[in-house]
Amino acid sequence: MKTFVYIDHFKGEVQPASWEALGLAKSFGAAIALVFGKSVDAVAKAAVEYGADEVLVADDSSLEDYRAETYASTLAALASSLNPNLILFPTTARTRELAAMSAVDLNTGVLTDLIALEANGDSFVATRPIYEGKLMEKIVCAGKPVMATIRGRAFPKPERVSGKSGTVTKVTAAGEAKSTVEGYSASESAVNLGDAGIIVSGGRGVSNNPALTPPAGMDEKQAEVWRAQQGFALVTELAKLLGGAVGASRAAVDGGYIPYAHQVGQTGKVVAPDLYIACGISGAIQHLVGMRNAKVIVAINKDADAPIFKQARYGVVGDLFQIVPALTEALKKKLGK
Amino acid sequence: MKIIACIKQVPDSEAKVKAEDGKVSWGDAPLVINPFDEYAVEGALQQKEAHNGTVTALCVGPESAKEALKHALAMGADEAVLVSDAALNDLDTVGAAKVLAAAIQKIGGADMVFFGRQTLDNGAGLTPPQTARLLGYPMLGLAGSIKVEGSAVTVERVLEEGRQIMKATLPAVLSVVQSIGEPRYPSFMGIRKASKANIPVWSLADLGISAPAAVVTRSELITPPTNTREVEMIAGETPAEIAEKLADKIIAEKVL
Ligand SMILES: Cc1cc2nc3c(=O)[nH]c(=O)nc-3n(C[C@H](O)[C@H](O)[C@H](O)COP(=O)(O)OP(=O)(O)OC[C@H]3O[C@@H](n4cnc5c(N)ncnc54)[C@H](O)[C@@H]3O)c2cc1C
Numbered sequence: 137m138k139t140f141v142y143i144d145h146f147k148g149e150v151q152p153a154s155w156e157a158l159g160l161a162k163s164f165g166a167a168i169a170l171v172f173g174k175s176v177d178a179v180a181k182a183a184v185e186y187g188a189d190e191v192l193v194a195d196d197s198s199l200e201d202y203r204a205e206t207y208a209s210t211l212a213a214l215a216s217s218l219n220p221n222l223i224l225f226p227t228t229a230r231t232r233e234l235a236a237m238s239a240v241d242l243n244t245g246v247l248t249d250l251i252a253l254e255a256n257g258d259s260f261v262a263t264r265p266i267y268e269g270k271l272m273e274k275i276v277c278a279g280k281p282v283m284a285t286i287r288g289r290a291f292p293k294p295e296r297v298s299g300k301s302g303t304v305t306k307v308t309a310a311g312e313a314k315s316t317v318e319g320y321s322a323s324e325s326a327v328n329l330g331d332a333g334i335i336v337s338g339g340r341g342v343s344n345n346p347a348l349t350p351p352a353g354m355d356e357k358q359a360e361v362w363r364a365q366q367g368f369a370l371v372t373e374l375a376k377l378l379g380g381a382v383g384a385s386r387a388a389v390d391g392g393y394i395p396y397a398h399q400v401g402q403t404g405k406v407v408a409p410d411l412y413i414a415c416g417i418s419g420a421i422q423h424l425v426g427m428r429n430a431k432v433i434v435a436i437n438k439d440a441d442a443p444i445f446k447q448a449r450y451g452v453v454g455d456l457f458q459i460v461p462a463l464t465e466a467l468k469k470k471l472g473k
Numbered sequence: 474m475k476i477i478a479c480i481k482q483v484p485d486s487e488a489k490v491k492a493e494d495g496k497v498s499w500g501d502a503p504l505v506i507n508p509f510d511e512y513a514v515e516g517a518l519q520q521k522e523a524h525n526g527t528v529t530a531l532c533v534g535p536e537s538a539k540e541a542l543k544h545a546l547a548m549g550a551d552e553a554v555l556v557s558d559a560a561l562n563d564l565d566t567v568g569a570a571k572v573l574a575a576a577i578q579k580i581g582g583a584d585m586v587f588f589g590r591q592t593l594d595n596g597a598g599l600t601p602p603q604t605a606r607l608l609g610y611p612m613l614g615l616a617g618s619i620k621v622e623g624s625a626v627t628v629e630r631v632l633e634e635g636r637q638i639m640k641a642t643l644p645a646v647l648s649v650v651q652s653i654g655e656p657r658y659p660s661f662m663g664i665r666k667a668s669k670a671n672i673p674v675w676s677l678a679d680l681g682i683s684a685p686a687a688v689v690t691r692s693e694l695i696t697p698p699t700n701t702r703e704v705e706m707i708a709g710e711t712p713a714e715i716a717e718k719l720a721d722k723i724i725a726e727k728v729l
Pocket of ligand 1: 387405
């Protein structure tokens with residue numbers, strides 16, 4: 137059994153689920169990591185340390201910025217010549233495209249967002265959520281290679297053995313780009329909800345603190361956003377203390393309190409952290425489908441009848457502007473931070 | 474500017490979806506336009522208005538999917554086409570892309586082909602890039618904003634790491650996310666026009682292709698166990714007391 141594992145990275149920062157894919161590949165047999173980009177030696181080295189039996193590196197200026205077309209052609213060319221049984225990817229914005237396009241070239245199929253994958257003789261049976269997690273399906277792919285993207289945090293991450301040496305082979309890039317990358321907008325910082333172990337989220341409730349007096353000269357909308365920013369500052373402080381990420385409901389995003397990249401739910405990110413703390417979020421179905429697979433859910437809400445409490449392990453009926461800072465203080469003390 | 478918006482019909486998000494005899498059942502819940510595709514229609518209409526274009530809504534599905542197309546017409550699309558054929562029962566994502574690409578070619582191509590980010594039912598998000606690959610158009614995925622100048626299109630892609638600004642030459646396939654703007658409500662005039670619209674139905678023979686064989690197939694459908702655990706409410710005299718108790722509970726869960 138030979139598996140390719142695509143190591144997804146952004147300017148050398150690897151999406152951690154890539155390593156989880158590598159661990160899964162090793163459980164089936166030989167794992168060959170693929171690293172594409174420009175000046176990516178450090179990523180190749182990390183792949184060796186995480187257990188890759190071999191690393192194929194396409195280091196080329198045409199691959200400096202991810203573009204679906206060139207990356208897909210490079211991947212398809214490697215798969216055609218080396219015939220892996222399986223190609224694994226972490227599930228990210230980039231890999232959905234990359235897997236989709238190279239599957240067209242290779243005349244095979246893609247199994248996306250998997251939470252389980254079992255070998256069955258020469259083929260594989262994959263498990264994935266559908267209908268927003270209301271159902272699960274088991275699916276199989278009749279094409280070869282089988283291409284599969286795994287959900288972050290659904291598979292164990294292998295140990296990194298630093299200083300380990302291994303075979304790194306240079307391969308060539310293929311294909312022609314159909315677009316140019318003009319740059320990156322700095323207005324939004326990185327938000328990696330997909331692999332966060334802990335998420336603290338804020339909803340419309342973060343703007344509801346009448347006791348706060350906004351600076352003079354603000355109209356009603358500006359005052360609301362200003363209040364929400366004070367609320368999100370409390371949410372962020374708790375997230376920071378726990379080494380977690382900040383999430384949001386759609387009402388908070390639509391209200392202009394926080395950028396869309398933070399949104400959890402049906403039209404945002406689907407997440408499954410170990411701990412999810414929902415502050416001032418009512419628990420609409422479209423929000424719940426994005427977070428109900430979290431291991432432990434804590435809900436803080438003024439309204440004892442809020443539907444979020446039906447999904448939660450622990451609930452507090454109270455004002456988030458009082459409870460959240462108190463919780464941050466209590467945890468700081470107990471964790472000795 | 475010729476614009477196509479690809480849409481799908483799905484059970485409403487409020488539907489109680491169950492596995493019944495190995496099939497997906499949503500009872501008598503209504504079928505609606507895929508909510509993500511409403512953003513695709515909205516994005517298409519914004520470009521139509523900015524560049525004096527026309528929007529054709531395109532759907533592959535059963536006869537009932539005409540209702541989803543009517544929603545797009547009511548929002549402001551100019552035309553609608555349904556591809557429907559008894560042989561199209563078990564489409565996988567690449568199969569859907571093959572049928573859509575053939576229909577787009579029969580329409581005569583387009584300057585911009587819009588998709589939603591993913592569907593509510595399958596949720597894979599593979600069909601847009603696969604359609605782009607089959608057509609040989611550049612793929613501009615997860616666009617949160619779009620600007621067209623002449624034949625150049627620039628988008629801001631919403632990625633895990635922030636926003637990436639990407640530029641390509643039309644024709645192009647785009648998938649859009651919520652930041653594009655709230656889908657407009659159908660107008661009264663639009664609803665009247667849509668209710669009278671005669672939507673052409675194309676068969677595979679009309680497209681000159683045979684039914685694509687499914688590469689990915691379902692072997693089992695599982696209803697996940699429901700959460701039966703009771704919530705434990707934490708109460709106390711003061712916020713500090715509540716926080717103290719809650720912190721102990723969280724620490725005991727060993728998730729920190
Ligand atoms: C097609 C579609 C897609 C959608 N996608 C998403 C999605 O991806 N993600 C998403 O989240 N939503 C989504 N929604 C929207 C969803 O239906 C809800 O409108 C949204 O989740 C509500 O956000 P909220 O809970 O923050 O706001 P609200 O429902 O207004 O709830 C605010 C809560 O805060 C509480 N509160 C107020 N003040 C305080 C305070 N001081 N302290 C403590 N609690 C307080 C209130 O009791 C209330 O429960 C979608 C809707 C549609 C139709």
